[in-house]
Every structure is written in structure tokens, then in C-alpha cells.
Amino acid sequence: MEVLFALAIGVLAGSGVWLLLRPRTFQVIVGLGLLSYAVNLFIFGMGRLTIGRAPIVVAEQGIDAALHADPVPQALVLTAIVIGFATTALLLVVLLAARGLTGTDHVDGRESR
Amino acid sequence: MSPGFAHLPVVPIVVPLLAAAVLLFLAERARALRVAVASLSIVAQLVTAAVLLALTTEAFPDIWSQGVGVYAIGGWRAPFGIVLVIDRLTGLMLLLTAVVALAAFLNSLAYWDRVGPHFHALLQLLLMGVNGAFLTGDLFNLFVFIEVLLAASYGLLLHGSNTQRVRIGLHYIVVNLAGSLLLLVGVSMIYGITGTLNMADLPARAAALPAGDRTLFDAAAAILGVAFLVKAGAWPLNFWLPGTYAAASAPVAAVFAILTKVGVYALLRLGSLVGSADALAHVEGTALLRPELFRGGLYYIGIATMGFGIFGTLAAQQLSRLVGYSVIVSSGLLLTVMGLDHAPLLAPALFYLVGSVLATSAFFMLTGMTGRAWRTPSRPLAGTGEPAPLPTAGYVPFGVRQSPAVPEEDAVVGVAIPAAMAFMGLMFAFCVLLVTGSPPLSGFIAKFAILSVAIHAAQSAPWAAAGWLLVAVTLAAGLASLIAFTRIGMRLFWSATGRNTPRLRLLEAGPVAVLVLLCIGMTIAAGPVMAFFDATAQSLRAPRIYIDTVLAEGATR
Numbered sequence: 106m107e108v109l110f111a112l113a114i115g116v117l118a119g120s121g122v123w124l125l126l127r128p129r130t131f132q133v134i135v136g137l138g139l140l141s142y143a144v145n146l147f148i149f150g151m152g153r154l155t156i157g158r159a160p161i162v163v164a165e166q167g168i169d170a171a172l173h174a175d176p177v178p179q180a181l182v183l184t185a186i187v188i189g190f191a192t193t194a195l196l197l198v199v200l201l202a203a204r205g206l207t208g209t210d211h212v213d214g215r216e217s218r
Numbered sequence: 219m220s221p222g223f224a225h226l227p228v229v230p231i232v233v234p235l236l237a238a239a240v241l242l243f244l245a246e247r248a249r250a251l252r253v254a255v256a257s258l259s260i261v262a263q264l265v266t267a268a269v270l271l272a273l274t275t276e277a278f279p280d281i282w283s284q285g286v287g288v289y290a291i292g293g294w295r296a297p298f299g300i301v302l303v304i305d306r307l308t309g310l311m312l313l314l315t316a317v318v319a320l321a322a323f324l325n326s327l328a329y330w331d332r333v334g335p336h337f338h339a340l341l342q343l344l345l346m347g348v349n350g351a352f353l354t355g356d357l358f359n360l361f362v363f364i365e366v367l368l369a370a371s372y373g374l375l376l377h378g379s380n381t382q383r384v385r386i387g388l389h390y391i392v393v394n395l396a397g398s399l400l401l402l403v404g405v406s407m408i409y410g411i412t413g414t415l416n417m418a419d420l421p422a423r424a425a426a427l428p429a430g431d432r433t434l435f436d437a438a439a440a441i442l443g444v445a446f447l448v449k450a451g452a453w454p455l456n457f458w459l460p461g462t463y464a465a466a467s468a469p470v471a472a473v474f475a476i477l478t479k480v481g482v483y484a485l486l487r488l489g490s491l492v493g494s495a496d497a498l499a500h501v502e503g504t505a506l507l508r509p510e511l512f513r514g515g516l517y518y519i520g521i522a523t524m525g526f527g528i529f530g531t532l533a534a535q536q537l538s539r540l541v542g543y544s545v546i547v548s549s550g551l552l553l554t555v556m557g558l559d560h561a562p563l564l565a566p567a568l569f570y571l572v573g574s575v576l577a578t579s580a581f582f583m584l585t586g587m588t589g590r591a592w593r594t595p596s597r598p599l600a601g602t603g604e605p606a607p608l609p610t611a612g613y614v615p616f617g618v619r620q621s622p623a624v625p626e627e628d629a630v631v632g633v634a635i636p637a638a639m640a641f642m643g644l645m646f647a648f649c650v651l652l653v654t655g656s657p658p659l660s661g662f663i664a665k666f667a668i669l670s671v672a673i674h675a676a677q678s679a680p681w682a683a684a685g686w687l688l689v690a691v692t693l694a695a696g697l698a699s700l701i702a703f704t705r706i707g708m709r710l711f712w713s714a715t716g717r718n719t720p721r722l723r724l725l726e727a728g729p730v731a732v733l734v735l736l737c738i739g740m741t742i743a744a745g746p747v748m749a750f751f752d753a754t755a756q757s758l759r760a761p762r763i764y765i766d767t768v769l770a771e772g773a774t775r
Contacts, residue, residue, distance in 0.1 A: 137392065177415070181358055188398075192368075196395065199387055199391060
């Protein structure tokens with residue numbers, strides 16, 4: 106599972122960086138989206154990959170950290186998703202405004218010659 | 219702790235948040251009410267920051283033990299709950315933020331706040347983010363507050379939007395989103411390795427790491443460092459900076475002068491805390507962070523940033539871009555000094571930080587006024603007291619309704635100052651003296667203090683080459699910006715072509731004069747001010763007090 110998880114993050118981050126470096130605004134925003142998926146998965150992975158363990162302490166199981174998933178990265182990843190979503194939406198508006206004002210979807214606002 | 223002061227540390231976050239929320243619901247037409255709410259909030263922040271700063275000094279020893287105040291937001295114990303921590307450095311930065319914000323706010327009242335919707339709400343949100351970033355004692359909250367201030371800064375940058383602002387804003391947002399992702403990776407990695415997000419808890423946990431995790435911790439710290447360097451405007455991550463600052467409207471650029479210092483502050487704070495982890499690890503006989511690598515890297519990045527700033531200042535043709543490059547130079551000098559890791563340099567560097575923020579902020583506002591004087595007169599600006607034409611095109615793509623009509627002559631807004639050119643010329647001369655570090659103003663004192671310590675340090679072995687390089691580059695930067703500013707100043711004030719004397723309003727010109735006067739005050743009272751910065755640097759070099767207070771506060775609750 107660890108290998109699969111790491112590969113998923115790697116592929117997402119790689120594609121994201123490549124798209125981020127492209128000249129079209131749409132590619133850039135998709136690239137940022139992929140990068141933020143990669144980062145969110147990474148944060149999730151920082152809580153260690155476990156299966157079938159709840160982040161809530163159940164009284165019958167006793168207080169044993171090994172039986173539970175770490176809730177903090179889950180809280181972090183939620184926050185990161187919300188913030189990333191909001192800022193991406195904002196970027197989308199600016200992107201449309203730039204398209205409307207400059208008449209091109211090049212990131213520099215003019216076609217490169 | 220007396221109950222009256224118990225909740226004071228959270229005020230700089232809550233007040234602007236509430237003010238922003240209220241401002242969103244007030245109609246654009248109710249301008250007097252909006253201005254009243256916003257100014258009330260900023261004045262409250264100024265007073266709170268001043269009181270908080272006073273409480274961290276020796277004047278009130280019984281309120282907070284050893285000048286470090288801790289506020290547990292949720293009432294949870296410190297390593298687990300989220301805390302706000304206030305010490306001298308935090309108090310200083312809060313006060314600086316409030317002063318700059320008040321000046322920019324007053325300046326914006328003359329014209330810019332009516333150019334687009336929600337200027338005051340965005341400014342309040344920005345202040346909330348900046349104050350929170352300075353106050354928080356938790357790494358993830360640092361990320362959240364930086365995100366808040368960035369989101370507000372996107373809106374402020376686009377304020378009064380025109381084609382150039384939207385184009386530059388696109389770059390600015392993309393760069394900062396990518397930087398935020400790096401910040402997230404760094405923070406979560408540090409949590410994954412050490413199991414804590416509390417900045418005071420971090421050093422002990424980091425020092426106790428097994429050998430195999432140390433490289434990972436180094437990598438996490440480096441990623442975090444890169445994210446902060448993007449914010450601080452370090453080369454080669456600063457190509458967005460001059461264009462952004464030049465494109466922003468004058469009061470917005472004036473507030474932005476504090477934003478790069480958020481990155482510098484984060485590096486200072488974490489450097490101070492993690493540096494103490496180094497010390498702990500050294501006690502156990504192993505080096506944790508390979509400090510020579512980390513510090514050395516910071517030093518050379520700082521030198522390169524200053525070098526980039528030198529070329530930029532010499533090449534810049536616009537005054538606003540030139541001031542943007544001097545922001546880069548000041549960031550570079552601060553990073554270099556931090557990288558040199560020579561204890562006596564820290565106090566002059568803090569003096570320089572405060573002075574340069576005040577000076578560049580004043581300069582950006584002045585740039586707005588001079589820009590109006592030399593704009594090609596598409597409409598008669600001079601004599602009629604009419605503000606510059608509204609950039610109407612910007613509203614259409616956003617689907618935002620037109621801002622209310624700008625009144626022809628607002629009686630409330632102030633009187634026209636005669637001899638506007640003389641005032642602008644005088645302020646320009648003062649700002650140049652401050653920014654370039656020429657005698658006799660505070661910029662000179664800060665640079666002189668840094669140079670004298672550096673020259674003294676360069677006599678002895680570990681700092682010999684690095685010290686002389688710092689001296690050389692600092693002097694070169696001063697000379698280059700002096701040349702560049704003189705050239706542009708001559709073109710602005712001595713060539714008579716295409717100039718129309720603007721009518722300055724008191725609200726517009728006053729804040730510039732006040733900031734310059736503050737710098738002059740820092741020059742006159744240089745002794746006491748430097749003593750204060752010495753004490754601040756002292757507290758940064760002894761992070762044990764910070765760590766122990768934060769953790770002890772948690773234990774006693």
C-alpha cells in the first residue's frame with residue numbers, strides 16, 4: 106500500500122509541476138489542483154497509513170495509541186482542502202478576469218513571439 | 219495574571235475579524251459609518267499592540283513572567299491545544315503593523331478606498347492574518363494565518379483593478395499558492411516526524427529524534443524555509459515582487475511593505491527555536507541540523523538577494539519598481555545577517571527591519587502622489603482638485619457593480635496643501651536618505667550599527683571572509699540605490715516637462731510625514747530604541763524562556 110500511495114503522490118505532483126510550468130492559464134490552474142491533491146494525500150500519509158482504525162478513542166479498547174489512527178493529520182487535511190478550494194476559486198475568477206481584459210489565455214497576458 | 223489583561227493577546231485577531239465582518243454588511247453608500255468602524259478597529263489594534271508591547275518589558279514584571287505571555291485559545295494544555303504567544307519580538311511586530319496600517323488607511327481615505335468595493339474589509343482581514351501570523355505559537359496556525367493574509371492581499375492587489383493589476387495579480391496568486399503548498403508539505407512533514415505542531419514543543423522533540431529521522435527533519439525544515447523565503451522575497455524566488463508592488467495602488471503597496479517581513483519573522487522565530495534544538499543536540503554530542511549548512515545557505519541566499527536588488531535598482535525606470543527593489547535589498551540584508559549567525563548583529567538588524575518597513579511604506583505612499591503628478595494629463599487633474607480617472611474597465615469582468623461616484627471635492631476629506639511640490643520633494647529626499655541608509659537619519663544608524671559589528675567580527679577567524687563580503691555588498695547596495703534614486707529624483711523634480719502640480723490632501727500627505735517623523739524620532743532617540751532592540755535580540759537568543767513559559771503555562775492550567 107505504501108508503494109502505491111507514494112506512486113500516486115509522485116505522479117500527481119509530477120503532473121502538477123509540469124502543468125504549472127505551461128503557458129496557458131487553464132493548464133496552470135489544473136496543475137495547481139493536481140499539486141494540491143498530491144499535498145493533501147501527503148499530509149494524510151503523515152498520519153501513517155493504517156486500515157480499520159478509528160481516530161476516536163473507544164473506551165472498551167482502552168487508551169492505546171497503537172489501536173487508533175492519528176486524528177491531527179485528518180484535521181489538517183480538511184483545513185488544507187478548504188483553504189485550497191477557496192484560493193483556487195479565487196484564482197479562477199482572476200483567470201477569467203485576465204482572459205476578459207487581455208483577450209488571451211497566456212499567463213503573461215500576451216502571446217509569446 | 220490580572221483578569222483584565224488575560225484576554226488581551228487575542229484582541230489583535232478578533233477585532234479586525236469582527237470589523238471586517240461588520241464592514242461587509244454596511245452599504246458602500248454609508249461611507250462615514252464604514253470609515254468610523256475601520257478606524258475604530260485600527261486604533262484599537264494600535265492601542266492593544268502598544269499595551270502588549272509594554273507588558274512584555276521589564277516595566278510590568280508581575281503580569282507575565284519574564285515578558286512572555288501565553289494565551290490558550292481553546293483552554294487546552296499547551297503542547298496539544300493551540301496557543302498564542304506574545305514576547306518582545308511579537309509585540310514589536312504587532313505595533314509596527316498597526317502603525318503602518320493606520321498610515322496606509324488614512325492615506326487610502328483621500329482617494330483609493332472609493333475606487334472599488336470592500337477596501338476596508340479586505341484591509342482588516344489582511345491585518346487579522348498578519349497579526350495572527352506574528353502571534354501564533356503553532357505551526358499549522360501559522361500556515362492558516364499566512365493563508366488569510368494572502369487571500370486578503372490578493373483582493374487588495376486587485377483593488378481598483380485594471381489590466382496590469384489583473385495580469386500581475388495572476389502571477390502573484392499562482393506563486394503564492396505554490397509557496398503555500400510547500401509550506402503545507404513542510405508543516406505536515408514536521409508533524410509526521412516529531413509528532414508536534416507546537417513551536418515551543420518542537421526543539422525538545424527534534425533533539426530527541428533517532429539518527430535515521432534527522433535527515434528527514436532537515437528536509438522538512440528546508441522545505442519550510444523555502445516557503446518562508448518565497449514570502450520574504452529572497453532570490454531566486456522574488457521575481458514576482460517588484461512588479462506586484464509597482465502594480466498595487468499606493469496605500470496597498472504601503473501595507474504590503476510589512477508582508478515580506480512576515481516571512482523574515484517566521485525564519486527568525488523558527489531559527490531561534492530550532493537553533494536551541496541544535497544546542498540540545500550538541501549537548502548529547504551530535505549535531506542535529508548541520509547548522510553551518512543551514513545558516514551558510516541563508517547567508518549566501520541573502521547575499522544573492524542583495525546582488526539581485528542592486529542590479530534591479532540600477533535597472534529600474536519607474537519609481538514604484540525602484541522602491542520594490544529596495545524592499546528586496548532590505549530583505550536580503552536581513553537574511554544575510556540572520557545567516558551570519560553572529561549574536562551582536564541581531565539588534566541592529568531589528569532596528570534596520572523596523573526602520574526600513576516605515577521608510578518603504580512612506581515611500582510607496584509618496585510614489586502614489588508623484589505618480590499622479592506626472593501622469594499624462596488625459597483629464598485636467600491640476601487646479602480642479604479632481605482625483606485621477608476611475609479605471610472603469612476593471613469592474614466588468616468581475617460582475618461587480620460600479621463603485622459609488624467619487625465626489626468632486628469632499629469637504630470632509632481635507633484641505634489642499636499649498637506648495638505641494640516642495641512637500642513632495644522634501645519627503646522624497648527624506649525617504650531616499652532613509653532607504654539608502656545615508657546620514658543623518660535612522661537608515662544610516664541601522665546600517666552603521668550593522669557594518670561596525672560586521673567589521674569588528676571580520677577581524678576574527680570564523681567570520682572573516684563572510685563579514686567583509688557583507689560589508690562590501692551592503693555598501694554597494696547603498697551606493698547603487700543612491701545612484702538610482704538620485705537619477706529618478708532628478709527626472710521627477712527637476713525636469714519641467716509634462717508635469718502638473720497635484721493638489722495634495724492632508725489625509726494623503728499626512729501619513730507620509732508621520733512615518734518619516736517616526737523615523738526621525740528613531741534617529742533622535744537612537745540610544746533608548748537600540749537598547750530596546752538589544753533586549754529583544756537577547757530574548758531571541760535565549761529561547762528557553764519562551765519554551766519554558768509556553769509549556770509551563772500549559773501544565774498549570
